[in-house]
C-alpha cells in the first residue's frame with residue numbers, strides 16, 4: 393500500500409492523499425489549501441498524477457480543506473465516483489457553492505483593481521472554479537457510505553466509522569493488498585458539546601493520523617462553558633454589541649445551542665441574538681436531518697420537535713441589507729457572523745461599526761491564524777484595517793479556546809489505544825507539532841513518521857530512522873496555517 397500526499401503533508405490544509413494498492417488508485421479527500429498567499433498559491437499547481445486514471449475518490453468530511461479542490465479535479469477530467477456519507481454530501485454542496493462564490497467575487501475584485509492600475513485582464517488569475525464546476529462535481533457524489541458498513545470501492549474494502557469531528561465526518565478502515573489501513577480524516581474533540589465521540593477504531597497495520605493539536609490539551613468542557621458564560625455576562629454589562637465571529641458549520645450550531653441553554657437556565661439575560669450568516673443558517677438545517685450523530689441531549693430535543701439551535705430571542709438575518717440594519721439597533725445584542733477568522737464575510741462590517749466602541753465586546757470562539765485579521769485583534773493590536781479603513785480596537789476582547797472541533801493529544805492517544813500497534817503516519821499538522829508528537833508515540837511503543845510532501849511512501853515499510861523525511865528541516869516558526877477548525 394503506497395501513499396502519496398498532495399496536501400496536508402507537513403502542513404495543515406489541502407488534504408489530498410493518493411492511495412495506490414496494486415493497480416488501484418483511490419484519492420482520499422480533495423481539499424483546498426488555506427491560510428496565507430503561499431499556501432493558497434498551491435491550489436493552482438498542476439496535479440502530478442493522471443486524474444482520469446483514478447478509480448475513486450472518498451471524502452472524509454465536508455470541511456473546505458478536505459473537499460475544496462473537488463470541482464478542480466472534475467475540471468481536470470475526473471468523471472468517477474466520489475464516495476461519502478449523506479451529511480457530508482449535503483454539507484459539501486453548501487461549502488463548495490460558497491467557495492465558488494468567493495472565488496468569483498475575489499476574481500472580480502482583482503479584475504477591477506487591475507484595470508485601475510492599467511494591468512491587462514489576462515494577467516489576473518481566473519477563479520479556480522465557478523458554480524457550474526461545483527454542480528458537475530456534486531453530480532459525482534455517491535452518498536451511500538454508512539458508519540460501520542463495509543463497501544467495496546475499487547476492489548478495496550472500505551468501512552467508514554464515526555469521527556465525531558463535524559456532522560457526517562468519518563474515518564476510514566481500508567483493507568486491501570493484505571494491509572489494514574486507517575485514514576483518520578479529522579478526529580473530533582471528545583468534549584465538543586454537540587458531536588458524539590469517535591467510535592474506537594479496530595486494529596490496523598497503519599494509521600494515517602491527523603495531528604492538528606497533537607501537542608495540546610483542550611480545556612475541559614465545563615470550564616469552557618463557564619468561561620463563555622462569564623464572557624457573555626461581562627459583555628452584557630458593557631451594554632454594547634457582542635460580536636461572535638464563527639465558522640458556519642459546527643461552531644455556529646454549538647454556540648447557538650450553548651447560548652440557548654444559558655438563556656433558558658437564566659444564567660445569561662435574554663438579549664436579542666442575530667444569526668447573520670446565510671451559510672450557517674443553511675448548514676443548521678442539516679443538523680435536523682442527521683441528528684442521530686449528536687449528543688443525546690440535542691438528539692432528544694430534535695426528536696421532541698424542539699429546536700436546540702434557537703435561543704428564544706434569535707433572529708436569522710437573510711439579506712445584506714438587513715445585516716446593515718442591525719447596526720442601527722440600539723442596546724446590547726449578540727451578533728453571530730462569519731467568517732470565523734474575520735478575513736471576510738458579514739462580520740467585517742460589524743467590526744467596522746463597533747470595534748472602536750468601548751461598549752462593544754468581541755468573543756472569539758474560533759482558532760485565529762496569527763496573520764489573519766482575527767489573529768491581530770485577539771493578540772492585542774490597537775488598530776486594524778477593516779474594509780479598507782483603519783479602525784481603533786476599543787472593544788473588550790474575550791478569547792475562548794475550548795470550543796475546538798479537533799482531537800487534542802489525549803484524544804489522539806485514546807484513538808490509537810484500540811488500534812493495536814500500527815505504524816503511525818502523521819499528516820494535517822504543523823511540522824513542529826508533529827515532531828513533538830513523535831517521542832510521545834515512541835513512549836507508547838509506536839513507530840511514528842511525518843508523511844512527506846508529494847513523495848510516495850510505503851505505508852507498511854520501515855519509515856524513516858528518525859521519523860522525518862529526507863531533506864526535512866523544521867521551519868523556524870509556525871506558518872500560522874490552519875484548517876477547518
Ligand SMILES: [Zn+2]
Nearest residue numbers: 455557578876
Ligand atoms: Zn475538518
